[in-house]
Amino acid sequence: MWIDTHSHLYLEAFSSDIDAVIQRCLDNRVNHIFLPNIDNKSIAPMMALQEKNPQLFFPMMGLHPCDVNENFEQELMQMEVWMQSNTFFGIGETGLDLYWEKKHLDLQIQSLIRHIKWAKQFQKPLILHARESFPELLEVIESEMDETLFGIFHCFTGDNEIAERILDLNQFVFGIGGVISYPKSDLKKTLKIIPIEKIVLETDSPFLPPTPHRGKRNESAYIPIIAEHLVDVYQLPLQTIAEITSSTAKNIFKI
Numbered sequence: 433m434w435i436d437t438h439s440h441l442y443l444e445a446f447s448s449d450i451d452a453v454i455q456r457c458l459d460n461r462v463n464h465i466f467l468p469n470i471d472n473k474s475i476a477p478m479m480a481l482q483e484k485n486p487q488l489f490f491p492m493m494g495l496h497p498c499d500v501n502e503n504f505e506q507e508l509m510q511m512e513v514w515m516q517s518n519t520f521f522g523i524g525e526t527g528l529d530l531y532w533e534k535k536h537l538d539l540q541i542q543s544l545i546r547h548i549k550w551a552k553q554f555q556k557p558l559i560l561h562a563r564e565s566f567p568e569l570l571e572v573i574e575s576e577m578d579e580t581l582f583g584i585f586h587c588f589t590g591d592n593e594i595a596e597r598i599l600d601l602n603q604f605v606f607g608i609g610g611v612i613s614y615p616k617s618d619l620k621k622t623l624k625i626i627p628i629e630k631i632v633l634e635t636d637s638p639f640l641p642p643t644p645h646r647g648k649r650n651e652s653a654y655i656p657i658i659a660e661h662l663v664d665v666y667q668l669p670l671q672t673i674a675e676i677t678s679s680t681a682k683n684i685f686k687i
């Protein structure tokens with residue numbers, strides 16, 4: 433079986449054909465899909481999708497760094513109410529994104545620190561998003577690190593030095609998605625220093641589709657296409673890649 437550890441299948445992009453999308457996941461043996469939240473508006477559709485198929489979908493709770501603004505405290509308070517009466521399998525996605533909104537860096541850091549507190553309190557994995565922000569993000573994580581904090585650097589695209597700092601944290605793994613299939617990406621080179629046991633697979637649907645689906649909508653059924661690229665890197669059969677990455681994901685999410 434395969435696990436997609438990061439997929440936004442509850443978004444509008446899938447609303448017209450979600451049943452067919454789900455069927456393609458099952459046809460490709462993608463049997464568990466973890467849903468990172470984005471903001472307060474995405475919670476209801478995310479929970480509705482889980483209700484549709486609770487064996488397949490596992491919701492998580494958090495505020496995406498691109499959606500952190502002056503009102504973030506209020507959004508986080510509403511999320512805390514949801515967490516009192518529902519089970520969420522991870523905290524996120526959170527992190528730092530300096531691609532669009534450099535002016536909100538201080539607010540993004542405050543929001544990230546609140547997510548770290550939740551992750552420690554509920555003993556759930558922290559789901560981290562980083563874009564043009566690995567040094568800033570790692571500085572926060574390293575200073576908050578203790579034996580209770582663990583999680584995933586989702587859509588990992590860092591270089592060897594960043595990879596080594598994440599490996600040194602010991603309790604974080606690398607989310608690998610469609611970027612690995614892009615000819616211009618150096619990710620395959622960086623993976624040479626990352627043990628296969630430290631990797632989980634993800635699509636980040638509907639974003640970042642693997643080749644040959646670039647420019648179109650991504651979906652969770654493409655996980656095996658991403659995994660094919662790990663066959664080259666690790667010289668292991670596809671079946672072994674499935675077993676190891678699924679076992680790592682199950683350990684992290686405690687399912």
Ligand SMILES: [Zn+2]
Nearest residue numbers: 438468525636
């Ligand atoms: Zn995402």
